[in-house]
Amino acid sequence: MLNGTRRIGALAIAAAMLAGACSSAGASPTPAPTATPAPTVAVSPSAMDSAAPATSAPAAAPTVNCVAGTITAAGSTALQPLVDAAAKQYVAACPGSTVTVNGGGSGTGLSQVAQGAVQIGNSDVTAESKLATPDAAKLIDHIVAKQGWIVVTNKDVTVTNLTTQQEIDIWTGKTTNWKDVGGPDKKIVLIFRPASSGTRSTFKKIVLGGKTEATGGQTLTEDSNGAVTTAVGSTSGAVSVIGFAYYNDPANKAKLNGLQLDGVDATVANMTGGTYKLSADGHMYTSGQPSGLTAAFLDYMMSPAIQGTLIPSLFYAPVK
Amino acid sequence: MAQLAAATRLSSLRATPGLRERVDLPRRMVFIAASSMVAVVALLLVFITWQGLQLFLVNGVPVDQILSSTWQPDPANGQVIFGLLPFIAGTVFVTVVALAISTPLSVGLALFLSEVAPRWARAIVQPALEIFVGIPSVVWGWLGITILVPFLHSTFGEDIVVSLPLAGEVLRVPGFLTGFSWMAGALVLSIMILPTITSVSYDSFRAVPQELRTGSLALGTTRWQAIRHILVPAALPGVLTAVVLGMTRAAGEALAVQMVIGNSPSLPGAITQPLTTLTSQITMDMGNTVPGEPWQNALWTMSLVLLAISITSVVLVRLINKRRDAR
Numbered sequence: 001m002l003n004g005t006r007r008i009g010a011l012a013i014a015a016a017m018l019a020g021a022c023s024s025a026g027a028s029p030t031p032a033p034t035a036t037p038a039p040t041v042a043v044s045p046s047a048m049d050s051a052a053p054a055t056s057a058p059a060a061a062p063t064v065n066c067v068a069g070t071i072t073a074a075g076s077t078a079l080q081p082l083v084d085a086a087a088k089q090y091v092a093a094c095p096g097s098t099v100t101v102n103g104g105g106s107g108t109g110l111s112q113v114a115q116g117a118v119q120i121g122n123s124d125v126t127a128e129s130k131l132a133t134p135d136a137a138k139l140i141d142h143i144v145a146k147q148g149w150i151v152v153t154n155k156d157v158t159v160t161n162l163t164t165q166q167e168i169d170i171w172t173g174k175t176t177n178w179k180d181v182g183g184p185d186k187k188i189v190l191i192f193r194p195a196s197s198g199t200r201s202t203f204k205k206i207v208l209g210g211k212t213e214a215t216g217g218q219t220l221t222e223d224s225n226g227a228v229t230t231a232v233g234s235t236s237g238a239v240s241v242i243g244f245a246y247y248n249d250p251a252n253k254a255k256l257n258g259l260q261l262d263g264v265d266a267t268v269a270n271m272t273g274g275t276y277k278l279s280a281d282g283h284m285y286t287s288g289q290p291s292g293l294t295a296a297f298l299d300y301m302m303s304p305a306i307q308g309t310l311i312p313s314l315f316y317a318p319v320k
Numbered sequence: 321m322a323q324l325a326a327a328t329r330l331s332s333l334r335a336t337p338g339l340r341e342r343v344d345l346p347r348r349m350v351f352i353a354a355s356s357m358v359a360v361v362a363l364l365l366v367f368i369t370w371q372g373l374q375l376f377l378v379n380g381v382p383v384d385q386i387l388s389s390t391w392q393p394d395p396a397n398g399q400v401i402f403g404l405l406p407f408i409a410g411t412v413f414v415t416v417v418a419l420a421i422s423t424p425l426s427v428g429l430a431l432f433l434s435e436v437a438p439r440w441a442r443a444i445v446q447p448a449l450e451i452f453v454g455i456p457s458v459v460w461g462w463l464g465i466t467i468l469v470p471f472l473h474s475t476f477g478e479d480i481v482v483s484l485p486l487a488g489e490v491l492r493v494p495g496f497l498t499g500f501s502w503m504a505g506a507l508v509l510s511i512m513i514l515p516t517i518t519s520v521s522y523d524s525f526r527a528v529p530q531e532l533r534t535g536s537l538a539l540g541t542t543r544w545q546a547i548r549h550i551l552v553p554a555a556l557p558g559v560l561t562a563v564v565l566g567m568t569r570a571a572g573e574a575l576a577v578q579m580v581i582g583n584s585p586s587l588p589g590a591i592t593q594p595l596t597t598l599t600s601q602i603t604m605d606m607g608n609t610v611p612g613e614p615w616q617n618a619l620w621t622m623s624l625v626l627l628a629i630s631i632t633s634v635v636l637v638r639l640i641n642k643r644r645d646a647r
Contacts, residue, residue, distance in 0.1 A: 114610075189497060195394050196615065205396075215585065216585075217584075217593065218593060219582075220583060221582070221596070221604065222583070223603070227579070234499075235473070235499070
């Protein structure tokens with residue numbers, strides 16, 4: 001009986017190892033140029049069916065250049081909601097095509113596109129900052145949107161604005177109580193993103209000017225926008241940084257206190273105008289010049305349907 | 321009657337040609353299945369060891385640097401230092417506290433089930449334990465983050481100060497400023513490993529021959545004396561195996577712990593403060609780093625350390641059982 005249980009335990013350990021191996025081995029290079037150009041520039045199907053194409057749904061705008069095939073994009077979770085929504089619209093307009101959008105993080109996106117495992121690698125940061133030079137040189141950058149982040153606190157922190165200098169003092173551990181920046185007498189609880197995340201490195205570069213953050217003591221690290229939202233919402237005196245799209249979700253907004261930065265509201269309009277500085281380009285990388293469906297989809301990302309309509313509705317800023 | 325029929329069928333089979341092939345095919349399939357599992361494990365060991373050593377072989381990081389307590393992996397900060405001590409210490413400390421909480425409870429529960437409980441109580445507790453095993457770790461983490469963490473923070477948020485007259489303050493334990501803490505991680509883990517330790521120690525208590533119990537009672541011992549002096553010593557190797565298995569599970573658990581422990585890469589201070597573990601650091605950084613980068617290689621080194629921990633515990637379990645078998 002005992003022996004049986006022990007053997008099951010050993011099997012479970014082996015199974016867990018196997019699962020781990022599979023997920024890491026998933027990054028093996030499998031060049032899949034499955035995108036095949038359609039013979040002619042296809043018009044979206046609903047426009048062909050209907051006599052009056054102008055009244056068709058916005059997803060099937062007549063300007064979509066349809067190419068049949070299958071591509072995969074992977075990477076940044078900050079950019080994922082946008083690329084995913086755009087892919088759904090594109091596929092709805094072009095039935096012969098499949099665009100799969102995975103997360104995994106900016107590092108995963110960049111390394112997978114460099115290896116040829118995916119056709120598009122999404123990233124919050126430039127390839128040069130992550131990959132070795134020969135790999136980064138192969139990649140072509142397509143900037144599709146601007147994304148913004150906002151500093152948020154627990155509801156019990158009554159502060160509404162922080163200056164860049166105050167942010168530096170708080171995140172480097174010089175200021176440890178909210179009363180020093182005009183708030184209530186409460187300890188400041190710093191909630192970081194992992195040091196490798198795009199959010200953290202963008203915040204560090206733009207707001208902290210590259211200064212090293214405080215560590216140890218009561219600082220926390222949470223690895224996703226969702227976990228950060230939960231932690232900030234439930235922890236008295238907590239402060240962190242989350243993406244606009246997550247902050248503007250009504251369920252999250254009710255739990256959080258969003259701060260101005262240097263007196264500027266964290267809005268898409270201010271980010272577009274350039275007055276709100278905590279923002280960065282959203283990159284979609286391809287290995288070499290894109291062709292077929294990859295090229296058509298990247299063109300679609302720059303079309304008015306995405307840049308003019310979808311991007312503002314998801315709280316990103318257009319680049320065109 | 322049925323046996324006889326089967327026997328005749330067998331003997332007629334034996335006469336048919338090609339029997340060897342028919343008997344051999346399943347045997348070969350089972351053999352291939354078994355050997356491929358061994359091959360997968362062997363390949364894994366080689367792969368993880370190879371990846372885990374890249375940090376030293378390719379990136380030229382001195383081996384003793386991983387014993388540093390400074391985790392500074394970001395090249396943007398200048399000098400990179402891959403000190404793994406906070407993570408190793410975090411994993412060890414969380415596991416130790418979880419075991420300290422869980423072992424008495426689980427062994428007590430196993431004793432109760434095996435020696436004391438009436439049949440109907442066993443019929444309730446055993447399915448309950450099985451349900452316990454089946455609850456995914458993310459659910460434990462979720463319960464931890466929504467119930468345990470706020471509870472610790474709101475109930476024990478203040479510093480605990482022990483003061484003596486004259487001497488003044490002698491001890492100050494910082495309160496749960498956030499609730500995300502070593503303690504929260506240990507509590508969640510202790511619940512998760514409870515069924516493992518309970519069921520394995522239950523089996524070892526049941527494996528003690530009935531004659532030992534009856535003999536002991538016949539000599540006039542009380543039930544407690546029989547448990548204390550006969551049963552527990554006899555079942556001790558099995559109980560130790562259970563504890564080691566629980567330890568392995570605790571050290572390898574990632575998700576639930578990551579959700580409640582706070583993930584602060586610093587050496588363990590007070591039990592009320594955030595901590596981090598090898599597993600939670602790996603899950604947080606793996607998606608954002610790229611293969612070949614020293615940072616990701618450091619994560620592989622962490623996996624190698626975890627692998628070493630689990631191999632050590634497997635060896636430990638084997639040694640314990642060998643001693644028991646030898647007796």
